[in-house]
Amino acid sequence: MKPVKIGLLGLGTVGGGTVSVLANNAAEIARRAGREIQIAHAAARAYDAGAIDGLERIGRIGDDAFAVVEDPEVEVVIELIGGYSPARELVLRAIENGKHVVTANKALIALHGNEIFAVAREHGVTVGFEAAVAGGIPIIKAVREGLAANHIEWVAGIINGTGNFILSEMRDKGRDFADVLAEAQALGYAEADPTFDVEGIDAAHKLTILGSLAFGIPLQFERCFTEGISKIGALDVAYAAELGYRIKHLGIARRGEQGIELRVHPTLIPERRLLANVDGVMNAVLVKGDAVGPTLYYGAGAGALPTASAVVADLVDVVRTLTTDPSNRVPHLAFQPDELADTPVLEMEAVETAYYLRLSALDQPGVMARIASILGEHGISIEAIKQQEPGEGETHVPLVMLTHRVRERQMNAALAQIEALDSVQGEIIRIRVEMLSG
Ligand SMILES: NC(=O)C1=CN([C@@H]2O[C@H](COP(=O)(O)OP(=O)(O)OC[C@H]3O[C@@H](n4cnc5c(N)ncnc54)[C@H](O)[C@@H]3O)[C@@H](O)[C@H]2O)C=CC1
Numbered sequence: 248m249k250p251v252k253i254g255l256l257g258l259g260t261v262g263g264g265t266v267s268v269l270a271n272n273a274a275e276i277a278r279r280a281g282r283e284i285q286i287a288h289a290a291a292r293a294y295d296a297g298a299i300d301g302l303e304r305i306g307r308i309g310d311d312a313f314a315v316v317e318d319p320e321v322e323v324v325i326e327l328i329g330g331y332s333p334a335r336e337l338v339l340r341a342i343e344n345g346k347h348v349v350t351a352n353k354a355l356i357a358l359h360g361n362e363i364f365a366v367a368r369e370h371g372v373t374v375g376f377e378a379a380v381a382g383g384i385p386i387i388k389a390v391r392e393g394l395a396a397n398h399i400e401w402v403a404g405i406i407n408g409t410g411n412f413i414l415s416e417m418r419d420k421g422r423d424f425a426d427v428l429a430e431a432q433a434l435g436y437a438e439a440d441p442t443f444d445v446e447g448i449d450a451a452h453k454l455t456i457l458g459s460l461a462f463g464i465p466l467q468f469e470r471c472f473t474e475g476i477s478k479i480g481a482l483d484v485a486y487a488a489e490l491g492y493r494i495k496h497l498g499i500a501r502r503g504e505q506g507i508e509l510r511v512h513p514t515l516i517p518e519r520r521l522l523a524n525v526d527g528v529m530n531a532v533l534v535k536g537d538a539v540g541p542t543l544y545y546g547a548g549a550g551a552l553p554t555a556s557a558v559v560a561d562l563v564d565v566v567r568t569l570t571t572d573p574s575n576r577v578p579h580l581a582f583q584p585d586e587l588a589d590t591p592v593l594e595m596e597a598v599e600t601a602y603y604l605r606l607s608a609l610d611q612p613g614v615m616a617r618i619a620s621i622l623g624e625h626g627i628s629i630e631a632i633k634q635q636e637p638g639e640g641e642t643h644v645p646l647v648m649l650t651h652r653v654r655e656r657q658m659n660a661a662l663a664q665i666e667a668l669d670s671v672q673g674e675i676i677r678i679r680v681e682m683l684s685g
């Protein structure tokens with residue numbers, strides 16, 4: 248059989264890794280796919296030729312990405328440029344030209360996936376996006392196919408490698424946030440705009456995709472609650488440890504009676520949980536299905552070769568199904584497109600969690616009692632409390648509390664009232680707590 252001809256857009260971290268994996272494992276990949284895979288035409292604005300193994304095997308390299316998607320020789324386009332534009336226009340044009348697409352671009356899928364999948368369906372082509380969620384972990388394959396028998400109850404994961412690398416290095420080595428972020432950028436883990444990593448936007452893109460796959464709802468990035476790690480301080484990491492917890496940046500999608508929770512935020516997790524022990528650039532996703540119970544998927548969430556592993560796996564899937572009737576292919580969002588549900592995604596104020604609170608309170612009798620009574624008035628009960636001794640000459644002491652579960656709306660109201668007390672100084676730090684059991 249003739250080789251399958253591929254067009255590749257972008258030759259950076261993931262593009263370079265993809266060229267290398269296709270070159271280094273060419274024979275085994277062909278044995279699996281049933282056909283040899285050749286990169287016929289690649290385009291990149293810039294690339295480091297010396298750093299990419301197998302570059303010489305590419306038929307033609309230019310700088311015009313649109314020339315690749317218009318190239319009649321190309322059957323499958325791999326989009327590894329990133330960002331919304333021109334990635335969206337390139338992917339849509341490739342689809343309109345009858346080409347299958349593989350992409351690692353979670354921003355693109357989370358925001359424009361509904362449109363892209365609809366157009367792909369019209370044209371009878373597949374869009375693979377395994378690399379877009381949790382890098383090398385085959386989580387999309389697992390949720391979409393491996394768990395197809397289940398009513399999925401919840402998904403909770405560490406789904407940003409850069410953020411987890413920063414939190415791990417801060418906790419284990421006491422390193423400075425900015426210094427670790429610079430290293431993550433040098434290692435190729437971070438997004439082109441690293442605020443996407445540290446402010447949780449990248450994790451929200453991925454959680455949006457996971458939520459759709461798990462619950463069969465359209466992609467709704469705008470409904471995902473998003474909080475990053477930039478406000479996590481060494482003090483909270485230390486207090487959490489004293490209480491027997493670790494702070495992880497989690498994406499949580501949960502199906503409840505009122506609707507679906509879709510939220511990304513720093514989270515205290517009991518230190519003995521597996522997720523609490525996932526460090527560095529590693530990602531892990533816990534999926535609870537009603538039949539299978541809890542299942543855990545672990546692996547590198549970023550980096551050239553791990554991400555290329557997912558890109559090439561999608562490519563092999565596409566090649567295997569090139570001759571399949573499009574209506575028999577695995578649906579993009581796991582459920583048949585006309586079976587997507589309109590279950591609402593809840594406002595964060597309607598979500599219930601336990602909380603870690605840290606505040607600075609005047610060291611005087613009655614202050615703690617007043618704070619506890621405000622919490623009580625809002626139906627919030629305290630599970631644990633740590634009050635520090637004041638430092639030499641200090642009037643205020645740090646007060647750390649763990650609360651029982653309560654709706655975010657009640658917590659917001661209570662915190663506003665406590666922050667307004669003269670005896671409380673500055674902003675109250677709040678971190679949500681999840682036990683992740685069962
Ligand atoms: N770096 C990682 O570990 C991971 C990245 N991703 C995603 O993979 C995609 C690529 O990311 P990286 O490889 O890290 O980016 P990168 O910045 O290392 O590489 C981007 C490549 O695209 C080229 N490019 C940019 N705009 C272009 C244009 N208009 N026309 C032609 N070429 C253009 C650049 O010259 C470069 O070769 C992004 O969507 C990213 O979110 C997904 C998982 C992991």
Ligand SMILES: N[C@@H](CC=O)C(=O)O
Pocket residue numbers: 379381382406407408409410436437438444449548549550
């Ligand atoms: N910037 C992302 C790359 C992979 O998706 C991350 O750090 O996880």
Ligand code: NA
Pocket residue numbers: 377378379380381382383384385386387557
């Ligand atoms: Na993946």
